[in-house]
Amino acid sequence: DIKSLSDLEKLSVIGHGNGGTVYKVRNRKSSSVYALKVLRFDQNATIIRHQAACEAEILKRVDSQFVVKCLAVFDTIEGDLCFVMEHMESGSLYDELRVRRNLPEHAVSGIAARVLRGLQYLHGMHIVHGDIKPSNLLINGKGNVKIADFGVSKIVVGARNACDMCMGTCAYMSPERVDPERWNGDKADGFAGDVWSLGVVLLECFVGHYPLIGLGETPDWAALMCAICFGERPEMPETASLDFRSFVRRCLEKDWRNRGTVDELLDHPFVNRSF
Ligand code: ADP
Ligand code: MG
Numbered sequence: 001d002i003k004s005l006s007d008l009e010k011l012s013v014i015g016h017g018n019g020g021t022v023y024k025v026r027n028r029k030s031s032s033v034y035a036l037k038v039l040r041f042d043q044n045a046t047i048i049r050h051q052a053a054c055e056a057e058i059l060k061r062v063d064s065q066f067v068v069k070c071l072a073v074f075d076t077i078e079g080d081l082c083f084v085m086e087h088m089e090s091g092s093l094y095d096e097l098r099v100r101r102n103l104p105e106h107a108v109s110g111i112a113a114r115v116l117r118g119l120q121y122l123h124g125m126h127i128v129h130g131d132i133k134p135s136n137l138l139i140n141g142k143g144n145v146k147i148a149d150f151g152v153s154k155i156v157v158g159a160r161n162a163c164d165m166c167m168g169t170c171a172y173m174s175p176e177r178v179d180p181e182r183w184n185g186d187k188a189d190g191f192a193g194d195v196w197s198l199g200v201v202l203l204e205c206f207v208g209h210y211p212l213i214g215l216g217e218t219p220d221w222a223a224l225m226c227a228i229c230f231g232e233r234p235e236m237p238e239t240a241s242l243d244f245r246s247f248v249r250r251c252l253e254k255d256w257r258n259r260g261t262v263d264e265l266l267d268h269p270f271v272n273r274s275f
Pocket of ligand 2 (some may be wrong): 017135136149
């Protein structure tokens, strides 16, 4: 029931990202609250129109309780692209980790289960998210995590204008994305990369810091690339259960061909326990 942008009133800024700003807005008539992501395209734009069009295309197709819902997309006269989305009241997992530092295992298990369901849905639609990381996992008022930000996502098969972008944050990128040459022409389709990123995120939630390099190290591109591609498997703390360790091990398998798949991991005891 949102017919134009003028139906919405800006309340505050809730986020800044690569290509735009996210506002908290209110429908003037119903007073329902939404998030409005505005992507700007001026000379200084860091994102390109094509990429934003991809994001819009993907958002229009997805409808899952594990993915942040987009209710409408508008073009402005200035050429901006605006997405009206469900408002995720509790912010991102990144914000949550800044406040709470780390999360108990049952909370990590809950996040794993929801993100896996979201990935199962997206992968079933041939969509690779490509940028799973704490700031792209949003939390609603009930404490439920959903996947957001399709800025670098791509539709892998069946689409003529497949968006093939290699961006995203390198810290959460899989070895096959950081160093694609290594696999002798055995080209990864990207689905396994989302699983790797999830593994990094879950481990970070539990240990309270980015887990693939030492706490004091400066995370430049070279150090990250080395850690991701050649680093030892990160030690799981003794306090983690065997289920959790085995789950993370399946996510952080360096060879994507041997990594756990979303379907396999959804059957894993770590995400199928009752607390
Ligand atoms: P970018 O592509 O710029 O990273 P995101 O879609 O990830 O854009 O949004 C940037 C930030 O804005 C998020 O990390 C989050 O803090 C906030 N945000 C984005 N969408 C929403 C939403 N639907 N509800 C609440 N906060 C949001
Ligand atoms: Mg983001």
